[in-house]
Amino acid sequence: MTDINKDKEVYVVGHKNPDTDSICSAIAYAALKTKLTGTKHTAKRAGQVNEETQYVLKHFHVKAPGYLSDLRLQVRDVDLRQIEGFKSSVSIRTAWEQMKENNINALPITRDGKLEGLITVGDIARSYMNVYDSAILSAARTQYRNIATTIDGTIVTGNEHGYLLDGKVSIAASGPEAMAEFIEENDLVILGNREEAQRVAIDLNVSCMVICNVKEVAEDIRELAEAKQIVVIMTPHDTFTAARLVNQSIPIKHFMTKEGLVTFGINDYIDDVKEVMAKKKFRDFPIVDSENNMLGFISRRRLLYAKKKQVILVDHNEKNQAVDGIDEAEVLEIIDHHRLSSIETMGPVFFRNQPVGCTATIVYQMYLEAGVKPEPKMAALLCSAILSDTLMFRSPTCTAIDEKLARELAAIADINVEKLAKEMFNAGSNLRGKTPEEIIFLDFKQFSVNEVDLGIGQVNSMDEDELAAIKEKILPHMDSVMEKHNLDMIFFMLTNIIKESTELICCGTGAKEEILNAYDMPLDTKDVYLNGVVSRKKQLVPMVVGALQQ
Secondary structure (H helix, E strand, O other): OOOOOOOOOEEEEOOOOOOHHHHHHHHHHHHHHHHHHOOOEEEEEOOOOOHHHHHHHHHOOOOOOEEOOEOOOEHHHOOOEOOOOEOOOOEHHHHHHHHHHHOOOEEEEEEOOEEEEEEEHHHHHHHHHOOOOOOHHHHOOEEHHHHHHHOOOEEEEOOOOOEEOOOOEEEOOOOHHHHOOOOOOOOEEEEOOOHHHHHHHHHOOOOEEEEEOOOOOOHHHHHHHHHOOOEEEEEOOOHHHHHHHHHHHOEHHHOOEOOOOOOEEOOOEHHHHHHHHOOOOOOEEEEEOOOOEEEEEEEHHHHOOOOOOEEEEEOOOOHHHOOEOHHHOEEEEEEEOOOOOOOOOOOOOEEEEOOOOOHHHHHHHHHHHOOOOOOHHHHHHHHHHHHHHOOOOOOOOOOHHHHHHHHHHHHHHOOOHHHHHHHHHHHHOOOOOOOHHHHHOOOEEEEEEOOEEEEEEEEEEOOHHHHHHHHHHHHHHHHHHHHHOOOOEEEEEEEEOOOOEEEEEEEOOOHHHHHHHHOOOOOOOOOEEEEOOOOHHHHHHHHHHHHHHO
16 A cells, blocks of 8 residues: 655745746745755746747756645644555455454455455445345355455365355255255355264355364365365354354455545645535545555545645745745745735744845755855856846846855856857747747736736746747737736836836736826826836836735
8 A cells, every 4th residue: 555644845946937047046935945854855846938948948958847836734734544445255254354353344355466356344334234134145255264264264175266156055954864955066164063964965065164163174074175175174162153144255345336436636725625525425535646546545534634835935935926826725834036925824924034036045054054155067057047037137126145156156057148148048038939928927926916816927037039929919809818917907018128218018808007206207198118117026016016005
């Protein structure tokens, strides 16, 4: 049985529309935390990796982090009850004894680890209470070994692995002369320690004799039975007890539930599981993997003790930018360089927020503070993130420490800053094959200000003609994209890295007017050009937020 309740890992993840800083900082910080704590920290992404970041990862031979879509509690976060699967051939008595021993109400029936069915206390109770005809053992293809075990017997001769395939169960309570009237060939006969009756049963070619109140079978009886391949079982019980117990040897496959099983997968969300459980009367529910392997049982009580996913957030502290289900996760740390916003935590967390141009700058500072020199590959990722977020030190968000540390990282990684930046920006502005909506959401962040839900996207390019082509492509689709994503306003920055300026596309009722007022521009301005504005975080977001708050 697969053990999924192993030590939990900590996820390190950026925002929903990850840029190079979000991805590279997550990778580098996860590596640092794993090294410092010994606990596995895994970098994750909350959205699609953009072209610029793809170029960086491919250039430095780093695999993109796995996708993390939701932090809600899942079945994998619950401590499952591990119960060994049973073969369908075991007896109902064996199943009942296992249930009593483990204080459980259901047993999984498996073959090669895969779930075939369930046997419950209710199934066994019905098997005891229902009245069956005397052919039930052969109808259920009961194994002789099961019969012997159930009646505490010993197989003296015959194939213990064989099955009772024909005949009925008979009790030889009358005299030998009357046995031929009701005992037929292939029957299973329960009789006492009377050799005369035993010889008659052998002459009638029964398939199995259960001899009661005996510790040893006569040698000649054994030899006669062996010659006819008759199974002989001796039991210390009397005839009444043996007859009462024998039906408990029926294999559980005859009573188990096979159809309509209610199962859950390890990736199912607890909210969905609770909804299904509320409609069912079962106490325990089997958990299976994608290949139907039995993993354990889950109950309503165990749901109360689900372990929250542990997560470290990098490059954001805005709830609507975070992975879905963040409220159900345990946030351990936040490493960011943006304005303080709406993430709320259940308890105190390590929060590091600095007014620098890039989260990667903070992450490298933490490497230095811990006395850990980043490997060249990690240094390359951190350097790339700083170049991206600061537009190669041109952004007003860039500080002296950003540039200083970026050049230190470049030296460790042995890379040319100017050459790398140019290649990154060219890769990031290559939007061939992208739909208008994909372009809008390549680098997009959402905000809520005074009950106004807005989003700000940005594309950076060193080519003025390319920016004009992007504008022409996305402009007709801005309104439909805004409605589709339930936003009140969208602002899209077409940033020219060389000219250090931005053309701003405004969408939504009052959006353009708010910008014109914020930047004190004439209200009849047709196209909004913002000279010197290249930073969303430092130059546009504060102006938009300030305008909407007034």
